[in-house]
Amino acid sequence: MPIHGLSSTLPPSKPSHFNIERVIRPNILALHPYRCARDDYTEGILLDANENALGPSISKSTLDEEDQETNPQNLHRYPDPSHDSIKDRIRSLRSVSGVDHIFLGVGSDEVIDLLMRVCVTPGGQEKILITPPTYGMYAVCAQVNDVGIVKVALDLTGEQGEGGSNGRFSLRVDEVKKAIDSDPGIKLVFLCSPGNPTGTLISLTSIRALLDYESFKGIVVVDEAYVDFSGESNSAVPLVREYANLCVMQTLSKSFGLAAIRLGIAIAQPPLIQVLTNTKAPYNISTPAAHLALSALSPSALDSMHAKVRRLITSRGELLRSLATLENLGVGPAIGSNNANFLMVPILSKTEPSKPDNVRAQNVYKTLAEHRGIVVRFRGNEPGCEGCLRITVGTEQENEAVIRELRDLLQKI
Template sequence: MPILGLKPSSKPVNPSHFDIEKVIRPNILSLHPYRCARDDYQDGILLDANENALGHSIPRQTNESNIAPELQSALDLNLNRYPDPSQDGIKERIASLRSIPGRDHVFLGVGSDEVIDLLMRVCVAPGKEKILITPPTYGMYAVCAQVNDVGVVKVNLELSGEKGEGGEDGRFSARVEEIKKAVDADPSIKLIFLCSPGNPTGTLISLSSVRSLLEYSNFKGIVVVDEAYIDFADANTSAASLVNDYANLCVMQTLSKSFGLAAIRLGIALAQPPLIQVLTNTKAPYNISTPTAHLALSALSPSAIDSMHQKIATLTSSREGLLASLASLAPLGLGPAIGANNANFVMVPVLNHASGKPDNVRSQKVYKSLAEENGVVVRFRGGEAGCEGCLRITVGTEEENKTVVEKLDQVLRVL
């Protein structure tokens, strides 16, 4: 059954064992997507969508207005009109930024979480089929699977070794052969989720590992690489470079992290047109709001991208400084950072005084004391596989990094 709305293509499918029409659920393939008013016309006297022709009722800045001054400009947008359902301008800028063939390779969602949810809904039959995840990893994969009544197969990342270096067999690398064994044992696995750089590990999954899974003929589904933190890693490490060559790959990115736009909730999927068209057919008609689109388009301008890269350089430099400062707390029972530190955070284990081993009890006490008594909030990650006793610390401003080290010093001395 052909995918509705997909333009014909003579491009051969690679890998040859992949057939997207066998991956997408039949009810989704046969879906006739909702056609909204703005799909046809966006200019002229618009009397087709039952919008309020008189505009919004939010007052301008007055003594009684609750609108913050910095939001006044948003009132000048056409808030009474439904937003552009396709957002082609944003897609074109993303395609250019990521060296993707064109906007037909780009999907926009309400954060990466909408992309995750849509992928499960279009590919994985509830109560029958499964996804595969690689703990320790982003928690929303499992949460979304449960919401959608989808099974979860877990194959831990490599948990041994002193430190993950992003190589083939370092700590927190993908255990590719074990993933293949899991696929062989359970043909109902439709999606493989890889987080790279990992959350909470901060370690890249090598492109050779991704390729190995994409080319594994026994796996007929889609490999999803979540790259929320990719801009904090070295150049040429993104799986986006593989999108044009592999039809069974979906790369997720976001404007939340490197672009500093977590509040606008703009997630991205990069894939070949068939999968993008399926996601487009299935999404809510106007999923990207006008304020979000306006800010995203501005964030993807050349000058804004230059600024983004400058801030990344500052944060990665600060990351090294933070790691050095945290290392000075070793005598107080703070272990060396684990993971390859390819993101905008670091993860350090709190150690037991007597044994010198990671200690979840002490770590939780430190975590709570920092937050409740010292006004510094980090994240306890000790419950994740291979992360016993660990605190995840986001790289902050220079002053924030200095403060977290000072407060950690004080708390570790008494706990």
């Protein structure tokens, strides 16, 4: 069954064992997408979308001072449903073949949810595969959509990593293949790279191994929310040219510092992008969000983003070294390979100094937040993360504060 809106002249997809029409749910393939007013015309006297012709109820004079640069004059009009100008700047930034390879969502969470809705039939017979410890929204979306979950834990062994970190949490490719062989209902494999909460990269060799695995007829989804903190050479985006069974997710929330506008990105070959486009809400990206995203992708803003990423990477190294000085107070070596804008360290027991201590870590976490004004994240309930606190790399002053308060607190707890 053809995909509505997709050109029939596309070349055959690779790898040869993959057929997207066997992955997408039949009711989605048969879907005629909602056609919104702006799909037809964008200029003229617009009397087609039941908009308020008198304009918005706010103006420059009623905006808060910090919002003065926002132009409210067009807010009574529905936004552009496609946002090709944003996609074109993403295409240029990430060296993507064309805007037809890019989908924009309300954060990566919309992309995750849409992928499940279009690929995995509810009821529990069809499933996704995740590799814990990993981003929690994969499991949440699976439960919301009533689809099954197969878990293949990351390898928790490994040698000492860079900067004194515990270099564990690698992908067990053979175990993922075994899970696929034993459960043909697996439709999506979610890989978080760099991982959250581990900061660990999954090698492109491992990703290729799954993409080329003939027994898997589904889609490999690589979540690259933190990839700019690890180096562009670690991105799976170049593999999209070769593999129709790959979807790479990115976001403006992290390296771009635009978490509040909720703009996520999916990069894949046109058939999957067209299915996502057919299924999304008509105007999912708001005009203010689009305006800010376009500005963030301008050449000068990209220079600023790259400069801030370099600064945060430097601060990450300094924070890692500072945390190592707290070893005698019960802070263990950082866990993972530290390729994101955060670090994760175990808080060790006072009575058994080599053993991570969830109770002590919880105590430190709550005391920091409730009495010291510093909020980190307790991750001790994740597989392989017992006793762990995840600490986002802050400003130089914030990093100094967290070390100072940790040093003082661990002497008392």
